Amino acid sequence: MPKLLRICFIIAFFFAFTNSHINIAPVLGADESDVVTHGFLACGKTTYIVGESGTKTWSYPHSTRDGYVLDSGEIVLTLSKSKKHPGGAVVAIxxxxxxxxxxKGSQAEVNSAHPTDSGTLVITEAxxxxxxxxxxxxxxxxxxxxxxCQKPNFHMQTRMARKLSDGTYLVPHLLDFAVHxxxxxxxxxxxxxxxxxxDTERKIHSWPFTAIRHHDGHTLVCCTNGNRVVDFDESGEIAWQLTNEDLPxxxxxxxxxxxxxxxxxxxITSYAGGRADVNAPKLIEVNQEKEVVWTYSDGQKVGIHHFQILTTNGQNLAGPILK
Incomplete structure (x- = not known):
């Protein structure tokens, strides 16, 4: 068993919870060697870790907005606001x-916390x-x-801020329809x-939520109400795009x-993927040809706000976490 999953089982005593309605759906290739399985951390309405078999191995009793499992096994979570944390918070388990x-959040919300390679944390407050x-x-x-960014609507100010390798910060601003x-x-x-x-009339349907800087200055952006995932090149032009027309x-x-x-x-996590059909995937994996490789469904109407893929086919994920 990989070290990360052993750690998850050690801390699994926190809370027991039901595994009903979970559906892990690997997509088969020409032979069984093409089957893809993942273990992952889910952050959102409920917070938990799922092993590659689909079994939940750990949970946390609080809604979360962002989260990371570090190489050490420590888990850093961004907590939604609550009676205990009226401005939100960031905790380490x-x-x-x-x-x-x-x-401890000092305003309306804490929306993200990015653990950097140097051991610091990059946090946004709304x-x-x-x-x-x-x-x-x-x-x-x-x-x-x-x-x-705009100030009247606190909840729609920003989401997943990340520090880049050059020391700058990539921050999506929802109602400003822009990643800065x-x-x-x-x-x-x-x-x-x-x-x-x-399409100026549909601007409200392209709220940027997560922005990932990757190869040659490209930026992969999830646009929530636009139901589109767009890869922008270094000049800001669309290099690749996924919409519902590309999916089953x-x-x-x-x-x-x-x-x-x-x-x-x-x-990709589809937060409201179960509203119309509870069997619709909450997590979808596609390749560059837009072919579906793997899905996860939980039978809930809404739920996963963000996530982290931890393992693939029994192996810990290598390289930097780009999420």
């Missing part, structure tokens, strides 16, 4: 189950002063700047327009999170 609060902060593990603020790249002083270095080309059914329903796998395949 150690392998022995010990929980540490790393950040509210009257939408901002990005980078902190060390003791909570000391190393970088702080205001986000240049900031320097450490908060200057906007460039902007990707996520509106549908030539209307499976993209509020595509919030995505992850680019080492083999170039893309996994």
């Amino acid at each position: 150690a392998t022995d189950g010990t929980e540490t609060v790393l950040w 509210g009257n002063n939408p901002r990005l902060v980078e902190i060390d593990r003791d909570g000391n603020v190393l970088v702080e700047f205001s986000l240049q 790249q900031y320097d450490a002083e908060g200057n906007v270095l460039n902007k990707i327009d996520t509106t549908v080309p030539g 059914g209307p499976w993209l329903q509020d595509p919030c999170g995505s992850q680019l796998l080492p083999n170039g395949n893309i996994v």
Whole structure:
């Protein structure tokens, strides 16, 4: 059993919960060697880890917005606002189950927390002063700047902010229909327009939620209400796009999170994928030819806000986590 899954079983005592309605659907190729299986962390209405067999091995009793399982086995979670955490929070769960609060939200919401290679955390807060902060593990603020986005609608200010290898920050702004790249002083270095080309009336249907910077300056963006996943090239032009016309059914329903796998395949979470059909996939994996490789359904109307693929066919995922 891979080390990561052993850790998940060790901390599985947290909460027992039902496995009904779970459907892992690998897509078969010419022979059984082509079968794809994944283990993953799910963040959203409920928070849990699923092994490759479809069995839930760990859960956490709080709604979450973002999450990472680190190489050490520690789990970093961005908590939704609640009575206990009215401004949201970021917590770390150690392998022995010990929980540490790393950040208490001071405004309306904490929307993401990205653990960087240097051990810091990049966090976004929504509210009257939408901002990005980078902190060390003791909570000391190393970088702080205001986000240049609309202010009236707190919930629609931003989502999955990530620090890039060059020290800049990639931040999607939903109601601004744009992904901004900031320097450490908060200057906007460039902007990707996520509106549908030539369709000004449907701008509201292209809210950017997750933005992933990858090969040669490309940026893969999940556009929630637009039900589209778009790969923009370095100049901001569309290089690749996935819509429901490319899939067996209307499976993209509020595509919030995505992850680019080492083999170039893309996994997408369809937050509201079960509203019309509870058997519709919550997670969809496609290759560059837009062929469906793997799906996961949970029988719920809504649920997975973001996720992290942890293992594939029994092996821990290699390389940087691009999600």
